[in-house]
Structure formats: structure tokens, C-alpha cells
Amino acid sequence: MAKKASLATARVVPVILAFIVAYVSYVVVGPLSINYLINGPRVRIAAGIALPIIWFFLLLPVAATYLRLLLVVSRNPGYTELGDADGTAARKEPPPEFWMRDVFACDQRGLPVWCQYCRNWKPDRAHHSQDAGRCTLKMDHFCPWVGGVVGERSVNFFLQFLFYATLLAAYGTALLGYFVHESRADVQINVALGLAGFFLLFTLGMVVNSFFLVSRNTTTIENIDNRGRTMLLAVLLPPELQPTQYPSSAGLILPASASLNGPYDAGSDNGPPRTGEHPVTSEIDDPSHSSYFTNNSGTNWALRRASRSEFWRGTVTYPLSPAEGRPLRTFAILETPPGMNPWDLGSPWCNMKNIMGSKLHHWLLPLRHSPCCDHSSNVSFYPLGPQFEAFLDSAGLVQRPSRRYDPGSLVTSSRRSATRKRRLGEGWQNGERPDGWVSEKAARRVLRQTHRRDAM
Numbered sequence: 001m002a003k004k005a006s007l008a009t010a011r012v013v014p015v016i017l018a019f020i021v022a023y024v025s026y027v028v029v030g031p032l033s034i035n036y037l038i039n040g041p042r043v044r045i046a047a048g049i050a051l052p053i054i055w056f057f058l059l060l061p062v063a064a065t066y067l068r069l070l071l072v073v074s075r076n077p078g079y080t081e082l083g084d085a086d087g088t089a090a091r092k093e094p095p096p097e098f099w100m101r102d103v104f105a106c107d108q109r110g111l112p113v114w115c116q117y118c119r120n121w122k123p124d125r126a127h128h129s130q131d132a133g134r135c136t137l138k139m140d141h142f143c144p145w146v147g148g149v150v151g152e153r154s155v156n157f158f159l160q161f162l163f164y165a166t167l168l169a170a171y172g173t174a175l176l177g178y179f180v181h182e183s184r185a186d187v188q189i190n191v192a193l194g195l196a197g198f199f200l201l202f203t204l205g206m207v208v209n210s211f212f213l214v215s216r217n218t219t220t221i222e223n224i225d226n227r228g229r230t231m232l233l234a235v236l237l238p239p240e241l242q243p244t245q246y247p248s249s250a251g252l253i254l255p256a257s258a259s260l261n262g263p264y265d266a267g268s269d270n271g272p273p274r275t276g277e278h279p280v281t282s283e284i285d286d287p288s289h290s291s292y293f294t295n296n297s298g299t300n301w302a303l304r305r306a307s308r309s310e311f312w313r314g315t316v317t318y319p320l321s322p323a324e325g326r327p328l329r330t331f332a333i334l335e336t337p338p339g340m341n342p343w344d345l346g347s348p349w350c351n352m353k354n355i356m357g358s359k360l361h362h363w364l365l366p367l368r369h370s371p372c373c374d375h376s377s378n379v380s381f382y383p384l385g386p387q388f389e390a391f392l393d394s395a396g397l398v399q400r401p402s403r404r405y406d407p408g409s410l411v412t413s414s415r416r417s418a419t420r421k422r423r424l425g426e427g428w429q430n431g432e433r434p435d436g437w438v439s440e441k442a443a444r445r446v447l448r449q450t451h452r453r454d455a456m
């Protein structure tokens with residue numbers, strides 16, 4: 001029912017928008033310029049020609065960004081793939097693209113988050129839209145203005161549209177307001193002023209809110225309960241903590257510390273937590289089982305330190321069922337402190353560039369998709385920022401004297417994070433592992449290619 005209503009709204013709103021813009025354009029050209037300025041009591045030909053030209057000059061980018069937005073949203077706003085009809089085949093083993101990365105959002109068992117509607121695994125920050133009936137990558141909201149989902153593929157065009165629409169509405173309000181004040185005569189100019197003023201209030205609110213969210217690298221959905229929100233992340237254990245053989249199935253249990261009812265995903269559209277179908281967690285799930293590593297006494301201290309951390313919820317080893325010739329990858333399942341945003345890149349400027357691009361024309365023209373659509377990094381689906389680096393340190397997964405988790409240093413304004421002395425270097429933020437981890441040449445190569453592509 002809600003789906004039908006919002007789809008109907010989505011069809012009607014663009015028509016109403018177009019009608020309003022057409023009407024105000026008519027008033028600016030007809031009643032205002034031709035009737036009042038050029039043929040009116042005081043002949044002002046220059047103003048009568050220049051003012052509507054400025055109007056259409058400002059209308060042009062509004063129309064261009066809006067059409068680009070409509071095109072992206074109607075064709076592919078970044079939907080994830082649908083699973084097969086019953087979803088059982090896909091559900092047995094998440095595809096390697098999840099666990100060949102070093103960090104991904106997971107559920108209590110260390111599996112990627114499952115969408116019961118799409119019957120498939122959800123990449124980090126993907127959310128299911130009930131209106132569209134699909135999961136969308138980095139979904140922001142369902143937008144009746146464009147009749148679809150605004151996600152990572154359309155968010156930069158959406159911001160451009162809002163910005164240009166605000167400019168146009170501000171110009172229209174000022175122009176019509178001035179002549180209403182001067183003449184007080186024409187009813188049509190009064191009506192057009194009312195429409196332009198209403199639009200200005202509306203777009204101004206939207207543009208301020210949207211740029212605020214982008215400056216913190218968060219989305220409308222993620223911003224709901226942003227202070228209390230926690231999530232689970234599967235983080236690859238450093239090489240010295242990786243097991244050398246497949247964990248025996250004897251001790252495969254859910255971590256005692258993991259609450260099955262705990263908050264684990266902001267979307268809350270993943271259905272109830274699933275109970276174990278396959279052995280996914282190893283003996284070291286429970287910190288008291290760290291005897292798993294006693295053979296390797298040199299690393300025991302590190303594991304003990306890590307598993308004592310308040311964020312530790314267990315481990316998971318991929319591939320889930322032993323396979324010949326496949327390297328084992330064991331991840332710590334960590335619960336983030338409330339309000340942490342691992343994707344906040346540390347400063348509003350870095351976050352804005354991550355959405356809008358690094359060149360002026362990327363910001364102004366609705367041509368290229370946002371840089372956040374690049375998922376070529378081996379580290380994570382989206383770049384991780386200083387809050388994640390500090391979190392990793394607090395969780396004891398960095399080879400250096402650990403500091404206690406200080407809420408003030410993690411959950412803080414991005415300005416403070418930026419000025420805080422960086423402890424892990426450029427590490428994770430630029431697609432590389434921090435000090436003490438195997439540095440991945442491939443990740444650096446991808447980064448260089450991205451830089452080179454941006455420079456061209």
C-alpha cells in the first residue's frame with residue numbers, strides 16, 4: 001500500500017514541479033518583462049530583456065541536473081543483484097568479494113548482512129528500500145522528486161540539482177519580490193512570488209541538510225539514531241594472528257558475549273538474526289578459548305590483548321567450509337562503539353571530495369558518477385577514516401602499545417578528528433593497511449591508478 005502510494009507520488013511530483021517552473025517562467029517573461037517592464041508605464045527595455053535571460057541562464061543547470069538525475073534513478077540507481085528464487089544456494093557461502101576484502105559489515109556470526117527480500121548478501125552501507133523493493137548501494141533516501149532511490153550513483157547529481165534549484169528559487173523570489181513591492185498590481189506576479197518563495201524555503205532546507213550529511217560522510221538513513229548506533233564489522237586479523245590450519249569443528253560456538261538481540265545494523269531490514277546453519281565461528285570466539293593459539297606462544301599476547309577488548313565479539317574464518325588451495329582468512333568480529341562512523345574520512349573537505357570529486361568541473365557538471373562508486377579497493381567497500389583507525393587501535397589489532405578507547409577521541413566532530421594527531425599514518429584511509437600489517441601492493445597500485453585517472 002505504502003509502496004503504491006509513494007510510486008504514485010513519484011509519478012505526480014515531477015509533473016507538478018515542471019508545471020510550477022513553467023508557470024513562473026511564463027510570469028517572468030510575459031506579465032513581468034513584456035507587459036510591465038517593456039510595455040508598462042515606465043519603459044525599461046534593458047531590464048525587460050536581461051532579467052528573463054538571467055532566469056533562463058539559471059534554469060538551464062537545474063533542468064540538466066534534474067534530467068541526469070531522472071536518467072540515473074530510472075535506469076540504475078545502484079541496485080544490488082537479486083538472489084535466486086529461494087536464495088539457498090547463494091546463502092551457503094558469501095562470495096569471495098566480501099571476505100577477500102579486509103573489512104566488511106557483518107552480522108553476529110561474521111557473515112555479511114543478508115537481505116531477505118532481495119535474497120542476497122548486502123555490501124556495506126547498502127539498504128533495502130521498501131518503496132523500490134530493492135537494495136541500493138549507499139542508499140540515501142527514496143526521493144519523490146525524482147521518483148526513485150537516491151544512492152551512490154545519483155547522490156552527487158542530487159546535490160547539484162538542489163544547489164542550482166536553490167539559486168534559481170532565490171533569484172526568482174528576489175526578482176518577483178522586488179517588482180511586487182514596486183507595482184503591487186499583477187495577481188500573476190504575486191502568485192509566482194508565492195511559488196518561488198515556497199520553493200526557496202524548501203530547497204534551502206534540503207540543500208543545507210544534504211551538504212551537512214555529505215560533509216560527515218553519512219546518509220539520511222545512517223543519520224537516524226546516529227549517536228546510539230553500533231554496528232558489527234568483520235576485520236581481518238593481522239598476519240601474526242592468522243591461524244595456520246583450519247579451526248577444528250569441536251569448539252564452534254557463538255561467542256558468549258554477543259547479544260542476539262543487540263543492534264547490529266542501522267537498516268533493521270534484515271529480519272531476525274539467523275541461527276547457525278553452518279560452523280562459522282572458531283574456538284577463539286570466546287576469549288577464554290584463546291588456547292587455540294597456545295602452540296604459537298609468540299603471538300599469544302597479541303591475541304589475548306585483542307580478545308580482551310570490549311569490542312571483541314568473536315571470530316570467523318573464511319572460506320566457511322574447508323577448500324583445498326584456498327588461503328584461510330580469519331576475521332575478528334568487532335562491535336563499534338555507539339555513534340562511530342568508520343567512513344568519516346576525517347574532515348568535511350575530504351568527505352565532500354569523496355562524494356563530489358576532486359576537480360571543479362566534477363562539482364559543477366552532472367557528468368561523472370561520484371568517486372564513492374569506485375569499489376576496486378581490496379581493503380573495504382568504501383574508504384575507511386581515522387575513527388576506524390583509532391577503533392582498530394583500541395581493539396588491540398595494531399602492533400604497537402594499545403591505548404584505551406577514549407570516547408572523546410572517537411565520537412567527536414570531524415574537525416577534532418582531523419586535528420587529532422594521526423596514530424596510524426595514512427594507512428586505511430588511502431586504501432592501505434596500517435603499520436604492522438602486510439602492505440598490499442595491489443591496493444597501492446589501484447590507488448595510483450585512481451590518482452592518475454583523476455589527474456587526466
Ligand SMILES: [Zn+2]
Pocket residue numbers: 115116117118119127128129133134135
Ligand atoms: Zn533488499
